[in-house]
């Protein structure tokens with residue numbers, strides 16, 4: 001660790017200890033962090049985000065040091081203050097995927113503050129892989145409660161500059177700049193609090209088939225479950241840009257475009273196309289080019305996940321009246337990106353009425 005980062009970490013540590021907020025880099029998105037054991041500090045997260053008090057937060061914990069002789073035991077020690085019970089299945093998931101982009105929901109211990117869990121009897125925990133945040137957690141020794149560092153209902157930040165854009169008038173907010181996020185979308189969330197197989201609460205870059213392949217564990221879909229825990233990211237209007245976002249099916253782009261082109265006055269649009277479509281239709285696209293900016297993207301779920309929020313944020317600054325983006329294939333590999341796009345399109349637009357609760 002270089003001297004600059006070491007100094008920054010000292011400042012971040014003092015800030016967390018003093019009950020103030022620190023924006024932390026993770027491999028998924030940036031988080032807005034506070035000491036998970038300090039009620040006043042946690043309240044500041046809700047205030048700054050504008051998030052309803054019943055929406056629970058994730059507690060971020062440190063990982064055992066490399067070279068540890070008994071990693072399982074170390075994880076149990078780390079989790080002990082926060083959880084009541086850890087199943088064999090949960091422990092297997094932890095040893096395979098932590099630190100990493102996987103959040104697990106456990107039965108909570110008495111010590112976990114109600115303001116962290118939104119009053120629920122369960123608590124969400126993850127150990128992020130980003131080195132700076134791991135080092136901060138290690139020096140701190142406690143848990144850091146952190147939602148994504150965006151205003152409620154808006155796109156998660158994937159760089160330090162994005163966090164600044166979200167909270168422009170907060171010079172006191174310390175942002176730990178750890179560079180751009182590696183995965184670019186929020187963690188996979190699994191509920192391992194009850195009996196039976198883990199339930200998928202939010203898709204992310206760790207998919208059920210990856211989990212099955214490396215651990216043999218089956219993950220089930222959470223739909224239709226009784227007492228389903230609240231996950232604010234599951235509100236339809238989430239991750240939304242200000243510019244109206246339309247998803248189109250691949251076969252549909254020509255009719256979508258002609259529909260828009262027949263409108264008067266002509267709309268300024270950003271149209272995203274799969275790379276192969278873009279190169280295939282290059283000549284036809286030239287006819288539209290006056291009002292429309294075409295953007296080619298690779299048909300690769302991990303790459304699009306990494307670039308998606310950056311792309312939406314940049315296009316949101318572009319004074320477009322609409323953004324068109326292709327619906328990803330309906331396969332598991334695309335579940336996480338498709339989920340975010342559907343929510344972003346539902347809640348998008350300058351005066352969207354679709355915001356379920358924001």
Ligand code: TXA
Pocket residue numbers: 026028029030031032055056057058103105117120122123124126128146147148149185186187189201229230231232233234
């Ligand atoms: O990748 C991530 O998970 C990022 C980084 C910063 O770690 N965090 C993140 O936090 O996405 P947030 O608050 O934006 O989304 C976490 C989700 C929320 O939708 C929340 O409702 C859900 O986790 N959650 C928290 N506690 C829960 C619980 N006890 N049961 C079910 N869901 C829970």
Ligand code: MG
Pocket residue numbers: 147148156233
């Ligand atoms: Mg969020």
